[in-house]
Amino acid sequence: MRTKIYTIITFYCFTFFYSCNKNNTDLTRSVASAIESKLPNSSKSKISQKKVEKKKQSRIEKIISKIEKKEKLDLEEYDLFSNYILNNNDESFSENTGYLLFNYFVDNKSSIKDFEDYLITKDSKFKDKLLVYLVKVMCIDLADEKYNYEKLIDKFIFFKGNLKVKESFKECINNY
Known part of the structure; x- marks a missing residue:
């Protein structure tokens, strides 16, 4: 049972970190694009x-x-x-x-x-x-x-x- 809970928690954490990291990349690109467009x-x-x-x-x-x-x-x-x-x-x-x-x-x-x-x-x-x-x-x-x-x-x-x-x-x- 513990292993199952541990696996589920790990899966959700991994999914959360992955989605945050992906969003940051998009955010970084959009910030860079916004700065460039302001020049x-x-x-x-x-x-x-x-x-x-x-x-x-x-x-x-x-x-x-x-x-x-x-x-x-x-x-x-x-x-x-x-x-x-x-x-x-x-x-x-x-x-x-x-x-x-x-x-x-x-x-x-x-x-x-x-x-x-x-x-x-x-x-x-x-x-x-x-x-x-x-x-x-x-x-x-x-x-x-x-x-x-x-x-x-x-x-x-x-x-x-x-x-x-x-x-x-x-x-x-x-x-x-």
Whole structure:
């Protein structure tokens, strides 16, 4: 008889504790959900935006490392890096980028071909903006190496045939 009572009491206690524990989990979720819903949308978006920016920055650092080592980049990496450099207003970053890209592309036919393949996927407005930017950031290196327009389009074939690049290069050399 005692064993039967003990078993019944144990069963009820177990059921009670289990249901309380389950309710607490649901309660915890609902409290967390309520707190999150009280946060202004800008706070939520800032938090998620910071996470995205950190991840993006990490990928940019990996791409820069690959460029320094003259490793092959894929189209997605070219796209990420191109958008990043076009949206960066730091002058010292631009100078470093110019030097880095000049050394990456010069005498590196496979990288030039890959970059041309990337440019084919872009519209002319973006392509013009990116190529003019590249001429501007590589200007110091181009001038130091005594490039003329013919040498530029010979070494960096992706510049060939772009009038805005030609104007930008002429301006670069005249101002150097």
